[in-house]
Amino acid sequence: MEKVVVIGAGTMGNGIAHVFAMSGYSVKLVDVKQEALDKAIATITRNLDRMVSKGAIDEAKKAETLGNLSPQTDLAAACADADLVVEAATENIDLKLKIFQQIDAAAPASAILATNTSSISITRIGSVTKRADKVIGMHFMNPVPVMKLIEVIRGYATSDEVTKLIMDLSVKLGKVPVEVNDYPGFVANRILMPMINEAIYSLYEGVAGVQEIDTVMKLGMAHPMGPLQLADFIGLDVCLAILRVLHDGFGNPKYAPCPLLVNMVTAGYLGAKSGEGFYKYTAGSKDAAVSSMFLK
Numbered sequence: 001m002e003k004v005v006v007i008g009a010g011t012m013g014n015g016i017a018h019v020f021a022m023s024g025y026s027v028k029l030v031d032v033k034q035e036a037l038d039k040a041i042a043t044i045t046r047n048l049d050r051m052v053s054k055g056a057i058d059e060a061k062k063a064e065t066l067g068n069l070s071p072q073t074d075l076a077a078a079c080a081d082a083d084l085v086v087e088a089a090t091e092n093i094d095l096k097l098k099i100f101q102q103i104d105a106a107a108p109a110s111a112i113l114a115t116n117t118s119s120i121s122i123t124r125i126g127s128v129t130k131r132a133d134k135v136i137g138m139h140f141m142n143p144v145p146v147m148k149l150i151e152v153i154r155g156y157a158t159s160d161e162v163t164k165l166i167m168d169l170s171v172k173l174g175k176v177p178v179e180v181n182d183y184p185g186f187v188a189n190r191i192l193m194p195m196i197n198e199a200i201y202s203l204y205e206g207v208a209g210v211q212e213i214d215t216v217m218k219l220g221m222a223h224p225m226g227p228l229q230l231a232d233f234i235g236l237d238v239c240l241a242i243l244r245v246l247h248d249g250f251g252n253p254k255y256a257p258c259p260l261l262v263n264m265v266t267a268g269y270l271g272a273k274s275g276e277g278f279y280k281y282t283a284g285s286k287d288a289a290v291s292s293m294f295l296k
Helices: 011-022 034-053 059-067 075-079 093-106 122-126 160-172 188-204 210-221 227-234 236-250 259-266
Strands: 003-007 026-030 069-072 084-087 112-115 135-140 149-154 176-181 279-281 288-290
Touching: 003 011, 003 075, 003 093, 011 026, 011 034, 011 059, 011 135, 026 034, 026 075, 034 059, 034 069, 059 069, 075 093, 084 093, 093 112, 093 122, 112 160, 122 135, 135 160, 149 160, 160 176, 188 210, 188 227, 188 236, 188 259, 210 227, 227 236, 227 279, 236 259
Parallel strands: 003 026, 003 084, 026 069, 084 112, 112 135, 149 176
Antiparallel strands: 135 149, 279 288
16 A cells, blocks of 8 residues: 545645655645645644654655645546545535545545544445445544544444554554444544533533633543633534534434534634634634633
8 A cells, every 4th residue: 555645635634644644655635725735735844844843853754755745636636546545524424425426436446445534424434435345434633643543443344354454554654543333423522522512511501611611621630631622622613513423323312512512613613723612712822711702
């Protein structure tokens, strides 16, 4: 396996492309917008510069990594000779199904098709292709270059051979793969999202304020980041989408998204990426202040 295509140049896509390119793979990074590709390459370059400044890599490794990357806007052409395609588009099932139909038609019959979905059924995605046995989940964690875990999710029809190939590949990327089965939310988000949702309910019901809730979880449970700030960094729209997958998939009211979360997403308060969620974020600063909506 040498030629990799990554679909989607957002936060996850550019991180996945970075990791593959740094591991010596030839990577085509695909997005419908040239602007998104330019931004992705700039982000990868900044991250590599940071690694050089810390002595983690040298200039030659940086140049080699960037040389392994090829940004493209033509999905079909990019997939034509792929060994592996990794989809990292928005967490929207209709969009993902459309993309998988396109890459299934364009990629060689031998190619493995992976998705970075954090909650959507691998079985459902595989069902719209003619190679369900070669469709698998590779759920990377954010930030991809730093976080070690990859959830490797087997769909109902995913073959043992493909699963082993992806498990072994994950190790070659310097990651720690964990094999899980295809149920809503898999493991990471089936456990994480109800916790985040409960934190939002605690705020919604007036149990405590934003900083108080996050401080309890940081100091009491040794979490590196409180659940409300973590939700901001994941994206409140992404949290809502995953909770809806859990709620629809299990039909259990315990997964119902908090009305406060629904209202915030509807109003465009999506967290760090929109500049405000439970906290307010200033461009170029690592500091975050509690959103004025939640000040007493």
